[in-house]
Amino acid sequence: MIAETLICLTDEINEFFRTKLRxxxxxxxxxxxxxxxxxxxIVGENKIFVTLLNIEKETVIRPGLAANSINNRTSNNAALNINLYxxxxxxxxSANYAxxxxxLSLVISFLQQKGTFTKDNTTRLPNExxxxxxxxxxxxxxxxxxxWAMLGARYVPSVIYKVRMLTFDSSVTTEYRPQIGSLSNDTNA
Incomplete structure (x- = not known):
């Protein structure tokens, strides 16, 4: 679910850029x-990158946040709610710094405007x-x-978001299939 969340996010922002910037x-x-x-x-230059900084267990469930564990699912003791940073x-x-x-400003604007991804406003949102x-x-x-020291990288302009919240539930399973292309690239390395 973590990869699917980041894929959904990048797909949505790329679609926003295609529409806004043509x-x-x-x-x-x-x-x-x-x-x-x-x-x-990061492959190439002149890209906005999205990376996972941390995974945090959600310990306080506030009203309105628990949709993943309540709506259309059987709640059980095995459910784990997490937030992503x-x-x-x-x-x-440097020539394209501006x-x-x-x-980056458009990313912030997009997430300020949309803020919440739901089934109604995000067709790319994974079923789980x-x-x-x-x-x-x-x-x-x-x-x-x-x-930035922890990442071992030099600072670049960036923004951090807390993404609430994914529910890992033993009743919900998804199949993982590695991409064939990534396997062939690994064997050539």
Whole structure:
């Protein structure tokens, strides 16, 4: 469900960019910032990247947030509610720095406008997810410095969102099928 959430998010933002900016290429990609060797992992330049920063267990269920575990599902003790911390950043060359800031601003605008992904307003929302709520986080400079140090990367303009909430329920199972293309690339490495 985590991958499906990030895929849905990037697809929605790319569609927003196609409509708003009349671009044909995807400007938003899911990617770690650095690879295991500590080198940039984002393929190409001039992209907005989306990366997972953290997974947090939701310990307090507020009214309106528990749709995943209540609506159309049998609730049981095995259900686990989690929140994701997701970063969107502008990975742009210095010559295109201003364009990166504009696209990052559009990401913020899009998530401010839409805020909540539901079955009614997001056709790409996976069946096992009833609702996603995006809340902008504002870490102070000290925390932000720690985040970038933890990532092992140099700072780029970015924004962090808390995504509420995914419910992992033993009654809901999905099949995982790895992409054949990714397997063939791994064997050539």
């Amino acid at each position: 671009v044909t290429e995807d400007k938003v990609v899911i990617s770690p910032i650095v690879n295991l060797e500590g080198k940039p992992a 997701v970063m969107a950043g502008a990975y742009f060359s 364009e990166g800031l504009k696209l 997810i009833d609702k996603l709520i995006f809340e902008m986080e504002s870490p102070g400079l000290d925390k932000l410095n720690n985040i």
